[in-house]
Amino acid sequence: MKKLLLALVFLSSVLGAKSLEQIYLDNGLEAVRDAIENNLQSKKHWQEILKGKELKYGYYPAPTFITVVDKTSKKLELLHYENDKLESRFSKKNIITGLMGDKLKEGDLKTPVGAYHITRHFKPSDQYYGPAAFSLSYPDLYDSLRKRDGGGIWIHGLPFDGDRIDAEKTRGCVAFDNDELVKYENIIGDKGGVVLINEEGIKEATNEQIAAIFAELFAWKHAWSVSDIKKYLAFYDKDFIRFDGQRYKAFAEMKTSIFNKKESKFINFSKFRIIPYPSVEKGSFFKVIFHEKYLTSSYKFEGEKTLFVRLDGDKMKILVEQ
Structure with a gap:
């Protein structure tokens, strides 16, 4: 509870002139949730949180x-x-x-x-x-x-x-x-x-890259939560492969069918590990591991989720998902 209160105080300070309390008084609890969701999708927000942290070899929730x-x-x-x-x-x-x-x-x-x-x-x-x-x-x-x-x-x-x-x-x-x-x-x-x-010299991550990945993860989560198939699929590379070998085209067709049902979803991410992934290929690659809770009226999942992603500027492209 203490960590939650501290997080809310921090969010209040970076959301601007209006505090979370004022947003609640003006527009209700739904508006507070939307304000927090928007902040979590902001790279600038995460840069503030990550300032001063040594993240060249990754972000970890535990020693x-x-x-x-x-x-x-x-x-x-x-x-x-x-x-x-x-x-x-x-x-x-x-x-x-x-x-x-x-x-x-x-x-x-x-x-x-x-x-x-x-x-x-x-x-x-x-x-x-x-x-x-x-x-x-x-x-x-x-x-x-x-x-x-x-x-x-x-x-x-x-x-x-x-x-x-x-x-x-x-x-x-x-x-x-x-x-x-x-x-x-x-x-x-x-x-x-x-x-x-x-292979040839140590490839280190920057705090800016880790911040961009955090923001992209929450933007991906939001598109998933509201069944915005266009925004959701934009996070996937055209060479994407799912853990079971399913390629992008079949994956996109499957997800489109599911999203068209417009089911209400509860999705929660926590316990992030963001690890720079050395490669002989050009580009910045990362292995992202986190705990996921997913709940609809027809399906429930709770467990570890793993993504292998490439960062193009501030944009995350998912290459592999498990």
């Missing part, structure tokens, strides 16, 4: 470990994100990564480029991988729908028997000295986190 890998400079850095601040906790130069280029298929020996999650921390059964390993979530949905395959991408150590390994021998994994790996392990443990793997 998060972020591992940043640069395949060109052969550097790994572990940072901790908490209370909108980033703290560097570990760094290692001269790491070993797979071959350059985006990973396309099993056996191409390339380290994938993208934003992944640590799925498991374990002790390898084979001495070749050193004292510890961390498996990554490659291929993710975005990879799979673009026909990227393969797997078994880890962060791990070096062989205990002293054998040298090079880019080809990592088979796409990220590896470095065992003593340093133990230091990394002692910090991150089983806490997991995000791993950003870059």
